[in-house]
Amino acid sequence: MVKFKSEKLDHEKVIRDPVHNYIHIKDKVIYDVIKAKEFQRLRRIKQLGPASYVFPGATHTRFEHNLGVYELTRRICNIFNDRYRSQNPKDGLWNADETLLAECAALLHDIGHGPYSHTFEHLFGTNHEKMGQEIITDKNTEVNQALRQVSPDFPNLVAKVIAKTYANPQVVKLISSQADADRMDYLLRDAYFTGVTYGAFDLTRVLEVIRPYKDGIAFTDKGIHAIEDYIISRYQMYQQVYFHRINRSMEVILHHLLQRAQTLYKEDKRQLPVTPQLETFLANTWTLDNYLSLDDGVMETNFSMWRNSSDQILADLAASYLDRHPLESVKINESTKNLIPKLKDLIKEAGFNPQYYTATNSAFDEPYDAYKPSGKNAHSPIEIMQEDGSLIELSEVSPLVKSLNGTLQGDERFFFPKTMIEKTAEPQIFDPIYQEFQRYIKNNELYNPAK
Amino acid sequence: MVKFKSEKLDHEKVIRDPVHNYIHIKDKVIYDVIKAKEFQRLRRIKQLGPASYVFPGATHTRFEHNLGVYELTRRICNIFNDRYRSQNPKDGLWNADETLLAECAALLHDIGHGPYSHTFEHLFGTNHEKMGQEIITDKNTEVNQALRQVSPDFPNLVAKVIAKTYANPQVVKLISSQADADRMDYLLRDAYFTGVTYGAFDLTRVLEVIRPYKDGIAFTDKGIHAIEDYIISRYQMYQQVYFHRINRSMEVILHHLLQRAQTLYKEDKRQLPVTPQLETFLANTWTLDNYLSLDDGVMETNFSMWRNSSDQILADLAASYLDRHPLESVKINESTKNLIPKLKDLIKEAGFNPQYYTATNSAFDEPYDAYKPSGKNAHSPIEIMQEDGSLIELSEVSPLVKSLNGTLQGDERFFFPKTMIEKTAEPQIFDPIYQEFQRYIKNNELYNPAK
Amino acid sequence: MVKFKSEKLDHEKVIRDPVHNYIHIKDKVIYDVIKAKEFQRLRRIKQLGPASYVFPGATHTRFEHNLGVYELTRRICNIFNDRYRSQNPKDGLWNADETLLAECAALLHDIGHGPYSHTFEHLFGTNHEKMGQEIITDKNTEVNQALRQVSPDFPNLVAKVIAKTYANPQVVKLISSQADADRMDYLLRDAYFTGVTYGAFDLTRVLEVIRPYKDGIAFTDKGIHAIEDYIISRYQMYQQVYFHRINRSMEVILHHLLQRAQTLYKEDKRQLPVTPQLETFLANTWTLDNYLSLDDGVMETNFSMWRNSSDQILADLAASYLDRHPLESVKINESTKNLIPKLKDLIKEAGFNPQYYTATNSAFDEPYDAYKPSGKNAHSPIEIMQEDGSLIELSEVSPLVKSLNGTLQGDERFFFPKTMIEKTAEPQIFDPIYQEFQRYIKNNELYNPAK
């Protein structure tokens, strides 16, 4: 086993962080990665994209989150090195020599993200995981140069940990599992900045009971209630914040706006003012450097130019995004979906292009990570270590977690222009179109008036 | 006295806020002002400018702050209406009919701010107070249209309160005085987002003891310690956050960067790529609409283009700002200032243009509002109301406040390139220039080695 | 409908409370009830009895809790009076005239408690509910005298609200239901003082969504997640704090200690030193005055005398309680209960009287109030009010609550002397008795080694 070491800093550096109080930096490689321009760029990309339109405090960025995941990983490794340090390769304990690797992977686990990743990737064919691997392994990046201090192969190993192809599952699962440093940080951080106190869980207790075992990370049985608390926090944050209907509505608008821009550019690029940072993506000629020049401000600067466009749809969608004019929405289900075409007709009749002014969006399609022992996360159930060292899967000992286990939480919604149901006393509200439309809405759900 | 009234909303709206828990909106005019595009734009302007380079959590914007000042004002007016409602014009109590006016003024007190106001105004001749007045009174803005619901003259009255020319000092001082809703909100908010707990004070207690009197706002004598606590919080936030040397260094870089851009544009505008939002300011042809299209993202999008400029200074300063490469600094004082020319010579010799790579910056020049019974804030000492109704100025009853009273806190610094004293083992460090330079620095202060 | 009014205080009084920040007192009757000696006596009775042996911070008393329930009720009534004030008797809204009655009932809902109520009542035949009624209605108490200021019948009405026989279910359910001011206060308070953060829920949000309806108290559908959060808090506090095995063990010791004292006193009262406050209970001649002279300190003062008793069992149990020597315990279930007689034989063989040194204790027997639509709490499900005003029971809309609904949480335990399994290297551990005993224990559960 290689031993990963870096020069230590003369003096430990600390960064103030309202969630973890201080981020502690002792290794030069950590310090240099943070200083790298690819990492500093994360300061300009919001962690929760348009969620600040609903929770104004949620302006925090991927920069802080990455620091936070690093800090949590550092603390966990400290505990592992103190209490569970491996003495021989077969004892299933923590290999102290992999601490720096885990810390670097934690710090860089989201380095590939760009602005509004989800929406952007869908339209422009980028992929934040692939970009992350490239940023880490491309010899021209400052991140790569910082990592190579440790050893020429170190960037590749960091990339492997993030890609989950690294051999030691303990290192991998510290960063990516049902209860990893990544999720712990984002739940606490998103709760802090949104002000949604539900998302806070007892981190101190979780850190008391976390421990390594042969195949990954487990929690001692004294900590069942702390882990339950963490699972409930996740449930609450998904329901309250990540799946908020207005958050999703703003994402719908963003998607339609970029789609419209793409269409216009393809038709005739002269009709679309665009800054150089974004243009290569519309032209599909982008490089890593172009990718690294994108951030939230660049996107919004383009939107700000587009709001003056002669294309009505582009201008309106750009203004809707910047000035926060969300679409309205109602819940739909299998039995009411068939009504949507009728509604789209009415919306069209009212003067809106349904392609750009309606959408169905299912929150179940979102990367929802509620605890599942089968499916996508099958490989990483949360394990509880009993007194005799045997493991037991969490939902077997927690009735609370059992109740969430395997369920799908969330909803599916149909989005449409707010004016279709606006309760203002405008004359148009009496128009037959609007009256007809509103027959299909009841108690915030789509409804079949024919029944 | 006119009675200001607006339509009430059907249902009270609430906005989650991590500092005040919820912002409560009951009046349609408040709701409509918040929805106005000029107000929504504040979402894209950070409250503390480059301070997030030092305190990464400090990404909060002027949008939340304005909501917070509104909410505090609303709560204070509630208390006044409940406990201190005027029964006759001479009783010196609160006129309930001015509540809505106070709330609107609170909500809009910072509406004129643009990105990096201080630096920007200095270079481009804008003025956020004047712009604020214009946004409120120009009939084409959505803010103005929202306000006119109340009465045709209402925008002017709101503007007057903010300009401190409104007749009733109670309304004015609620928004602008030594202990106003504005400062209360920003101290708490900046403390929350930076994570600097020193800035938190006991708001609940302050709201228990605040009360109107004939000439303004006072605090009952049971609250002396709460007000002391508030004053200490201000002291601590200024020393710890607002005057932080790296915060100031990033402002220096910003200033030099914009200055360089201005110079290049004047020489030959073709050599400076610039987005339309910013160009009118370089050309000095800007309008209110142009002003409203500026935000942090627009500025940084331009910097991002400039980092690829063929002008070395522009490119380097742009990268320094975006990638966070602060200048180094040392304290200076009257007896060491005379050494600066010598240092500038050395810096020039080392290859840096002193105009763009050095600066002296005095934190005393900053809008520092520590309690002063004379000078700029002479008109608004904090008044304590004694049991018999007489007023006494705070520093007379608080030895703590007395000690801060009339003192100037802060420091003056000389900024220069970090490489002049970098402790890295680069060969150049042995060069005579560097050795000479370092003779002038001791214990983070400028120092005369000749003595 | 009678209108309950009391003289107002000249100046509002406030009491600092770490949970609710301030308790606000505006009515003279509230102030006078708090000053009454029967109320002041609650300062000397811990809210959680022996729980401070497990959570040292939990020294808070019934005094603070009663103030807290009053304060929450006051805040809720404020909201009701502001938003849901009844205009006619049939509108199902809040009758403002009953505010003072609700507040007094809240303040006095636990006035009948004595030290270690549960254990004490079981042995001495007292009943805190009956005593509470007496304290309120007996004309000689200061509480009664304070209440009579309002009207001669007011004490009876307060007593009726507490006894749930008062006509208006809104007033009754504010104090006693599945989500009442009592539980809201104790969850928050017990969480604060124990330091168990799981118990904290979002009170601000709950107060945003609480509202009256014809038959009681409901919550609007915007608050489902806040109520879920509250239910989970309850679950966590029961599992973590109230049912903690050592908490229950100390209660077992207390029970056995008082039982032993009772037995000795009956045999020959001269052999039991006892202070006058307690003696009347042993002699079964007690009066209300005697009851009011009891408190935690009196009980412990007696224990402190008993630890010097010549009766070995009394002395040992008294010392065990005062010096915190809990019994050990293991989980039992239906299939292992039959092993207990065998264990008791071994314990007896080891020299302990099983009557005083063993116990089985089922946490399900505790007054556990997890949500149940049938059974004891059948009358008070938590109701959610939908947009159209119709009610829906909470578990129908919350998968989380549904999962807890109707389940019994907790465990049953067998308690025995710690020395039976002490892992110290004392020679006795090799004795056959101990070896035999330990065959029956596995993974903290009772276990049948014969299988």
Add this chain to the structure above:
Amino acid sequence: MVKFKSEKLDHEKVIRDPVHNYIHIKDKVIYDVIKAKEFQRLRRIKQLGPASYVFPGATHTRFEHNLGVYELTRRICNIFNDRYRSQNPKDGLWNADETLLAECAALLHDIGHGPYSHTFEHLFGTNHEKMGQEIITDKNTEVNQALRQVSPDFPNLVAKVIAKTYANPQVVKLISSQADADRMDYLLRDAYFTGVTYGAFDLTRVLEVIRPYKDGIAFTDKGIHAIEDYIISRYQMYQQVYFHRINRSMEVILHHLLQRAQTLYKEDKRQLPVTPQLETFLANTWTLDNYLSLDDGVMETNFSMWRNSSDQILADLAASYLDRHPLESVKINESTKNLIPKLKDLIKEAGFNPQYYTATNSAFDEPYDAYKPSGKNAHSPIEIMQEDGSLIELSEVSPLVKSLNGTLQGDERFFFPKTMIEKTAEPQIFDPIYQEFQRYIKNNELYNPAK
């Protein structure tokens, strides 16, 4: 240098603490000291005596405080061992072998306290420092037996550290100095339980900057603001909590009550019912065992018996204490003190014995520890370590601390029966005695009407 070592526990034990989250126990000696009956007894002695009469949450005990001081010391020693571990005897750094000694001294620094120490000692000639030394060094105590595990001399060394006679000033000053673990814990703890948020300071930051030096404990210059914050917290807690006029009034009543009991007992012991725990103190025949049997509950149990005494003064004072009837008070100063005899005459005329119903009390006489470079604390100024390793005394670098330096904060008060100024509409208020009395009171101060 001897190396102090104790057996480690198999598993680390943790105790929940709302202030420090968890108390961590790894050494068997620490665990055994906590289990000792002399230590468990601290659970029954409130940290702030009668302060819970003013701040109802302040029911916390010396038990938690001692655990807290231990935990802080443990954390500080951890930091010292990690960053500042001595490599040779002359380097002025921390000797890791003294860690256990420091921790034990921290845990036991207040072990000698009894109920209401200050008042009790004054009247009964006990001394908590001497009692503490005895509890630690007397071979019959469980504390002593626990400590002797480490070495036969260990109890003496622990006693020496507490008595400040131990050779190494670092160990001594960790426990007793202007900024020691004792004060840090009690400020945070008293703030938490009283709910007075002013008392909270940034412990995390203080622990970042604390460090040993040759002659004691210093703080690095990056921490000046954190130390300022701590000093301000102390100031605020003294002014707001410890010197609160009602707190002092209750102490006056307590003093008079015990004095009256003493007098009656001396006259004829049969006229005073008293429990055995207290009697030996009245008879002045007490032993260490008697001292250890005292606690708050024992005292209050006696008061509860005394309230039925035929001696009117004893009965009334006992009831005043238990039922919280504080004396009223006014500020006095050198120029108004001469009026007190006149007031006492009036009080006597009104039927109150001035010996038991009046008092003058100076808060300056209290053990106030505001920063003083001369006088009692001359030996322990707070030292700031500059970058070059030199020390500078705190007030030289902090204008805030300078302002408090050498000042006496607090006041002197004259206490008297509340009925002398009661504003109730009782007929007696018109009596000449009362009218005369009230001429001497103005704005809560004693006042000379003749002037």
